[in-house]
Amino acid sequence: MERRPTNTRWTIFPQELNLQNGKTYFLRNIANGVGGHPEWKDVDMVLFPINVPHAHWLLAVLHLDLWKVHIYDSTQCMNYFTTYLTGGEFKSFGDSIIEELDAIDYRKDFPDGHKDNAVVEFIDIVDTPQQEYIINRGDYGVFVSMYMEMIALGVPVNNDKPCRDAGFLYRNRITNIIWDTK
Numbered sequence: 001m002e003r004r005p006t007n008t009r010w011t012i013f014p015q016e017l018n019l020q021n022g023k024t025y026f027l028r029n030i031a032n033g034v035g036g037h038p039e040w041k042d043v044d045m046v047l048f049p050i051n052v053p054h055a056h057w058l059l060a061v062l063h064l065d066l067w068k069v070h071i072y073d074s075t076q077c078m079n080y081f082t083t084y085l086t087g088g089e090f091k092s093f094g095d096s097i098i099e100e101l102d103a104i105d106y107r108k109d110f111p112d113g114h115k116d117n118a119v120v121e122f123i124d125i126v127d128t129p130q131q132e133y134i135i136n137r138g139d140y141g142v143f144v145s146m147y148m149e150m151i152a153l154g155v156p157v158n159n160d161k162p163c164r165d166a167g168f169l170y171r172n173r174i175t176n177i178i179w180d181t182k
Contacts, residue, residue: 010045010152011038018051019089027100040064041106047148056080057140059147062097068121069094072157074131074143081124094120127158 013030033039040046048060058080059072069090071081084090098118101107128147131139150157 008152009043010047011040011043012148013046013048018053019084019093027096028103031100031106032104040101045151047151049144049148052080057144059144059151060093061151062120067119068123069097070123070125072125072128072144072147074129074140074147076124076126076128076130081122085122090122094122125157129157 013027029035030037031040033042044063044065046062046064048062050058050060052058056075056078061070061072062068063070073080097120129143131143147157149155
């Protein structure tokens with residue numbers, strides 16, 4: 001996929017996030033549709049590439065209708081989900097989502113039961129393609145790109161290919177798109 005079709009129900013947060021405990025994330029301009037991005041009231045999902053500085057990439061998918069964030073990690077053996085969940089980084093991110101959406105009256109038209117739910121739940125998606133963990137060899141961005149495209153296309157993100165094949169096949173596909181080869 002090279003462009004976001006106009007009738008889709010998802011958007012991508014246009015910059016990486018570096019999660020930190022106690023940090024506030026300013027999402028309101030993008031949630032309001034500034035810069036040509038769709039307003040979050042017009043989508044069901046927001047995809048967030050998350051950067052662990054100098055180490056790793058994760059994908060967070062905010063399901064606005066459920067107040068759940070699914071975390072996709074290509075090297076679950078490194079335990080970033082548990083680290084960020086217990087360290088408070090996910091809580092700070094979730095609190096910022098609620099605060100920013102409240103600031104733009106995002107939830108004003110929600111049903112009462114949903115409107116009162118002011119907690120974002122983070123869920124580790126475990127049945128995802130995984131890469132072999134080798135120090136200083138990072139295909140993390142390739143896997144985040146693969147997860148993003150699968151989610152955008154509505155394709156289940158599951159572990160149906162051997163780990164080496166999944167990254168290799170996706171990298172070849174990206175190369176063919178970039179170099180316009182078949």
